[in-house]
Amino acid sequence: DVVMTQTPVSMSVSLGGQVSISCRSSQSLVHNNGNTYLSWYIQKPSQSPQLLIYKVSNRFSGISDRFSGSGSGTDFTLKISRVEPDDLGVYYCGQGTQYPYTFGAGTKLELK
Amino acid sequence: EVQLVESGGGLVQPGRSLKLSCAASGFTFSDYYMAWVRQAPTKGLEWVASISYDGGSTYYRDSVKGRFTISRDNAKSSLYLQMDSLRSEDTATYYCTRRQNWFAYWGQGTLVTVSS
Numbered sequence: 001d002v003v004m005t006q007t008p009v010s011m012s013v014s015l016g017g018q019v020s021i022s023c024r025s026s027q028s029l030v031h032n033n034g035n036t037y038l039s040w041y042i043q044k045p046s047q048s049p050q051l052l053i054y055k056v057s058n059r060f061s062g063i064s065d066r067f068s069g070s071g072s073g074t075d076f077t078l079k080i081s082r083v084e085p086d087d088l089g090v091y092y093c094g095q096g097t098q099y100p101y102t103f104g105a106g107t108k109l110e111l112k
Numbered sequence: 113e114v115q116l117v118e119s120g121g122g123l124v125q126p127g128r129s130l131k132l133s134c135a136a137s138g139f140t141f142s143d144y145y146m147a148w149v150r151q152a153p154t155k156g157l158e159w160v161a162s163i164s165y166d167g168g169s170t171y172y173r174d175s176v177k178g179r180f181t182i183s184r185d186n187a188k189s190s191l192y193l194q195m196d197s198l199r200s201e202d203t204a205t206y207y208c209t210r211r212q213n214w215f216a217y218w219g220q221g222t223l224v225t226v227s228s
Binding site: 031035037039041043048049050051054055060092094096097099100101102103104105106 | 147149156157158159162171173174207211212213214215216217218219220221
């Protein structure tokens with residue numbers, strides 16, 4: 001199975017600040033078709049997860065350009081700029097390149 | 113608007129069965145793979161199973177293979193998860209998701225508690 005390792009486990013941020021979350025996979029996430037299926041999700045308290053980013057850097061419909069994804073191969077990053085109160089929650093990276101699909105353990109974003 | 117509404121969760125004894133359902137709307141159901149993802153209390157996300165457009169192909173994580181069966185009824189725009197021989201470690205909120213190598217839409221989840 002592909003192991004997804006997220007760092008940090010938690011982080012505190014001031015409103016208006018910027019954060020970066022790292023996600024590393026134990027194997028390359030480049031699919032046979034050339035696409036890299038790395039996605040990012042946020043789970044706000046008592047809510048279902050929501051898709052933020054798919055295929056490394058593509059923002060999902062309605063997602064603010066304050067969220068950006070980057071990376072390749074096995075090393076990926078989610079950046080959030082100008083943090084707002086609604087950004088608080090747990091962030092997960094996930095891979096959809098090979099079965100079983102797997103997720104990172106999550107990064108909890110809290111207010112400083 | 114895409115909507116996924118799960119039902120069928122509840123308290124069940126170890127070894128017993130439960131069937132989850134997911135009613136989909138707001139998109140052409142038969143055009144998409146679908147999946148179930150679960151989350152144990154206070155834990156992270158875990159993919160459970162996926163099914164192809166017409167149900168001809170199914171995929172499972174090893175820990176549920178042989179016990180869980182994913183299926184769909186395109187005429188009813190519905191997704192199902194038959195869970196047999198349930199174990200305490202299956203206790204989780206189960207989410208119905210629309211799958212495209214990523215999970216674009218999620219239902220509100222249905223809680224399954226396996227306990228005697």
